[in-house]
Amino acid sequence: MTEGAVQPRRTRQRSAIASLISATDSFQSAQEIHHLLRSTGEVIGLSTVYRTLQSLAEAGEIDVVINADGESVYRGCGQGRGLHYHLVCRICGHAVEVAADTIDRWVRSIAREHRFSDAVASLTVFGICRACASAT
Amino acid sequence: MTEGAVQPRRTRQRSAIASLISATDSFQSAQEIHHLLRSTGEVIGLSTVYRTLQSLAEAGEIDVVINADGESVYRGCGQGRGLHYHLVCRICGHAVEVAADTIDRWVRSIAREHRFSDAVASLTVFGICRACASAT
DNA sequence: AGACTAATGGGAATGGTTATCATTAGCGTG
DNA sequence: CACGCTAATGATAACCATTCCCATTAGTCT
Incomplete structure (x- = not known):
């Protein structure tokens, strides 16, 4: 028990979010990301989008910024x-x-x-x- | 009609908010300010607190910062x-x-x-x- | 294949903030 | 001082992003 953190499971939803984010270069809110995914035929719940974005942000794989309206907006970043x-x-x-x-x-x-x-x-x-x- | 902006009316509520803010030196949310005023016997509505804080902020008389939770918090500042x-x-x-x-x-x-x-x-x-x- | 459990997702709940609108009360005028 | 105009107020409802709940689904390991 040296490595406490287990890596997240590879799910269709998680990779859909990750690939959408890495394909864009501007900040987007969770709701916008949810809409975009839905509009491309992806079946995904809003809760999942929120959860996944948070976990990606905690893992340092994406950036979060709170905009002037107090919303969290996300964007992929060159890690490392x-x-x-x-x-x-x-x-x-x-x-x-x-x-x-x-x-x-x-x-x-x-x-x-x-x-x-x-x-x-x-x-x-x-x-x-x-x-x-x-x-x- | 040179001075488009008319100055706000002097009301009991507006001065209560202004004086509470100028008496504190840390950022507080609208809800906290409302609670504080209520607990000192002041009769004031939550809407009024929100409205007044916003107008004071627009006038540059107080500072606004959006904290990590996306809440707006206010504090008096030395104007000018x-x-x-x-x-x-x-x-x-x-x-x-x-x-x-x-x-x-x-x-x-x-x-x-x-x-x-x-x-x-x-x-x-x-x-x-x-x-x-x-x-x- | 089977089991174990993380991940999902729909809907309800939360909580800060804004909108609505009838009532109240500054403030300038006659 | 009395009157009138209208900004300000405040109770309540509406809004909306986000989180919680929990039954169901589906990775992953053996």
């Missing part, structure tokens, strides 16, 4: 690339991953200055991407 | 001090305002690099404050 933040278009949802170095240094120095420990930043930059800006 | 972010203790809720200069510069450069316009950062740093860390 370390911590990073996002630059998200508030019109089309297009998202870019941004290296965390600068911010992490800043967070650490701010935390040290105020004697906070265990500091983690929740950071997302919302803006308007080139395409949407010119499509006015 | 310009944009700033928060360092929040995830145990006791104690919050410190942090100047935004460094981050703003970073946000602008990231946005420029990826050709995003109108970029605004949503940033909150969660950690554990000195007091809570030593009260283990």
